[in-house]
Amino acid sequence: xxxxxxxxxxxxxxxxxxxxxxxxxxxxxxxxxxxxxxxxxxxxxxxxxxxxxxxxxxxxxxxxxxxxxxxxxxxxxxxxxxxxxxxxxxxxxxxxxxxxxxxxxxxxxxxxxxxxxxxxxxxxxxxxxxxxxxxxxxxxxxxxxxxxxxxxxxxxxxxxxxxxxxxxxxxxxxxxxxxxxxxxxxxxxxxxxxxxxxxxxxxxxxxxxxxxxxxxxxxxxxxxxxxxxxxxxxxxxxxxxxxxxxxxxxxxxxxxxxxxxxxxxxxxxxxxxxxxxxxxxxxxxxxxxxxxxxxxxxxxxxxxxxxxxxxxxxxxxxxxxxxxxxxxxxxxxxxxxxxxxxxxxxxxxxxxxxxxxxxxxxxxxxxxxxxxxxxxxxxxxxxxxxxxxxxxxxxxxxxxxxxxxxxxxxxxxxxxxxxxxxxxxxxxxxxxxxxxxxxxxxxxxxxxxxx
Numbered sequence: 114x115x116x117x118x119x120x121x122x123x124x125x126x127x128x129x130x131x132x133x134x135x136x137x138x139x140x141x142x143x144x145x146x147x148x149x150x151x152x153x154x155x156x157x158x159x160x161x162x163x164x165x166x167x168x169x170x171x172x173x174x175x176x177x178x179x180x181x182x183x184x185x186x187x188x189x190x191x192x193x194x195x196x197x198x199x200x201x202x203x204x205x206x207x208x209x210x211x212x213x214x215x216x217x218x219x220x221x222x223x224x225x226x227x228x229x230x231x232x233x234x235x236x237x238x239x240x241x242x243x244x245x246x247x248x249x250x251x252x253x254x255x256x257x258x259x260x261x262x263x264x265x266x267x268x269x270x271x272x273x274x275x276x277x278x279x280x281x282x283x284x285x286x287x288x289x290x291x292x293x294x295x296x297x298x299x300x301x302x303x304x305x306x307x308x309x310x311x312x313x314x315x316x317x318x319x320x321x322x323x324x325x326x327x328x329x330x331x332x333x334x335x336x337x338x339x340x341x342x343x344x345x346x347x348x349x350x351x352x353x354x355x356x357x358x359x360x361x362x363x364x365x366x367x368x369x370x371x372x373x374x375x376x377x378x379x380x381x382x383x384x385x386x387x388x389x390x391x392x393x394x395x396x397x398x399x400x401x402x403x404x405x406x407x408x409x410x411x412x413x414x415x416x417x418x419x420x421x422x423x424x425x426x427x428x429x430x431x432x433x434x435x436x437x438x439x440x441x442x443x444x445x446x447x448x449x450x451x452x453x454x455x456x457x458x459x460x461x462x463x464x465x466x467x468x469x470x471x472x473x474x475x476x477x478x479x480x481x482x483x484x485x486x487x488x489x490x491x492x493x494x495x496x497x498x499x500x501x502x503x504x505x506x507x508x509x510x511x512x513x514x515x516x517x518x519x520x521x522x523x524x525x526x527x528x529x530x531x532x533x534x535x536x537x538x539x540x541x542x543x544x545x546x547x548x549x550x551x552x553x554x555x556x557x558x559x560x561x562x563x564x
Contacts, residue, residue: 125171126290128160130196133188137202140238144216154238159184169289177260182251186235186259190267190280191290193230200228216242220279233276252276265411285408297381298408306383306405309417311372318369319484319491319521327479328370331357334476335378335415335456353454356474358421360464361481364522367460370481371417374456382415399445406449413455421459447471483520490514492521496528501535502542509545516564517552523559527551 135157142149151157159181162171179187192199203217213221218233232255241248255274261267262274268281288296300307318325334341334355342348359367368384375382385405409416450457451474464478472478484492493510503509519527530551531543556563 125160125162125166125168125174126191126195129184129188130192130199132157132160133185133192134199136185136238137199140240141202143240144237144242153240155181169291169293173266173286173289177264177266179260180254182235182239182254183259183261185238186232186280187261187266187282189230189235189238190282193227193280194282194287197227200230203228203230203234218277230280231276232274232278232280234280236276263411265408304405305401306385306416309368309372309382309384311369311376313369313373315373315377317495318366318373319488319495320366320370320481321485321488324479324481327477328374331355331456331477332374332377335374335380354452355456355476356450357456357458358464358472358475358478359458359460359481360462360478362462362483362520364520364525365481365483366521367481368417368419369521371415371458371460374458375415380413380415380456382417383409384417384419386419387421402446403449406453410454415456415458416453418450418457418459420461422461422463483518486515489517489519489524492524496524497531497543497548500541501531502540504544509548513548513552517556519552519555523555526555530554 136154139149139151139154139157141147143151143154162174174184177183200219203214203219204221205214206212207214216233216237218231218235218237220229220231236242236248236251239247239251241251255262255276259274262269265283266286268283269278271278282290285296285298288294297308298304298306315325320328338353338355342351342353359370361367371384372382374380383405385402405416408414450459459475464472464480490510493514497503498506498510527548528551531547534547535541535543553563
């Protein structure tokens with residue numbers, strides 16, 4: 114594991130490992146009443162973070178401003194991964210009882226034959242084995258104000274966190290420490306979300322001006338919510354979160370609008386496909402999405418729930434245990450969405466599928482209709498005339514915009530078809546017949562009559 118740590122990280126990290134070893138030595142000496150010069154482990158101040166150290170580990174320490182207890186907890190979580198032999202001393206047995214010292218905390222890892230530290234281990238180091246006051250103070254830090262868990266640096270199997278919780282560094286922060294790069298969680302059954310990005314800008318989002326105005330209101334809330342709630346002290350009246358419903362046919366710009374909101378204010382947007390969550394992970398929804406909400410709250414993500422009608426639709430039948438369980442998960446998810454401090458966007462094809470009681474809790478509801486002639490013309494101009502050589506381009510674009518009612522997503526599919534045909538010919542040219550063939554294919558997919 115040591116070979117994976119880049120050299121820039123070695124300075125602070127190595128000094129913190131030595132600091133921890135010194136604390137362990139002092140703590141054990143104090144507990145067993147052996148002679149040594151310190152009366153408290155807090156006399157061993159944490160190593161200074163030198164300005165030249167720009168490593169991921171040093172950056173984390175600077176950003177979080179950890180207190181003594183928190184920094185000790187983080188180093189203890191890392192030592193098992195980087196220098197596990199430092200923990201071997203905790204494997205000693207209590208000879209009078211012929212068993213391990215329970216006050217050391219920790220778990221025995223039979224697979225790796227090593228000691229797995231817990232929060233109890235940190236509490237012991239601080240002097241909390243026999244001192245109830247120290248123990249309660251540490252528990253208060255962990256339960257109420259520990260930024261390591263709030264920020265997602267450490268993972269816990271349950272909340273509130275208990276002292277026998279194994280110390281587990283999250284994949285995200287372990288990645289930052291090892292590679293010195295920002296980590297983006299990958300979609301899987303335990304993390305049912307994926308970061309979405311776009312190269313497009315607001316100019317590429319072709320919508321009626323009234324819709325763009327509503328989107329601008331959402332953007333301004335996210336930008337100025339701290340001023341409104343905190344500096345102006347309106348948090349007594351206004352809740353911190355903001356919930357928006359996007360509804361309309363597929364391909365009308367809902368996902369692009371959500372992505373651009375995040376891009377404009379430099380906030381990550383994570384897309385959750387609720388239809389997939391429900392179909393694949395029924396029974397795991399509460400735990401997995403609970404983990405997602407915790408991460409989003411700590412990192413100020415925008416959450417974009419696509420296909421929202423799959424989970425938020427009206428449910429009246431509870432004939433089976435699965436129906437009742439699904440309703441419980443819906444209730445949990447609605448509660449988490451309503452209590453989320455950030456921006457939540459729900460997207461659905463049909464607004465009528467959303468329960469009326471929940472619909473009233475949205476701060477905004479934005480309809481994304483199929484584009485009219487004016488918008489279709491702008492979309493075709495953006496997609497075709499700027500990148501391809503088209504004979505009589507103005508006339509062609511005007512004709513197809515006027516005669517064929519396609520969404521932006523369907524137009525992109527036509528562009529893809531035309532690009533393939535142009536690539537086959539070896540020239541960046543598109544003719545009218547190819548465009549019409551692409552449009553015909555889109556009509557056939559939707560079972561619409563093509564004239």
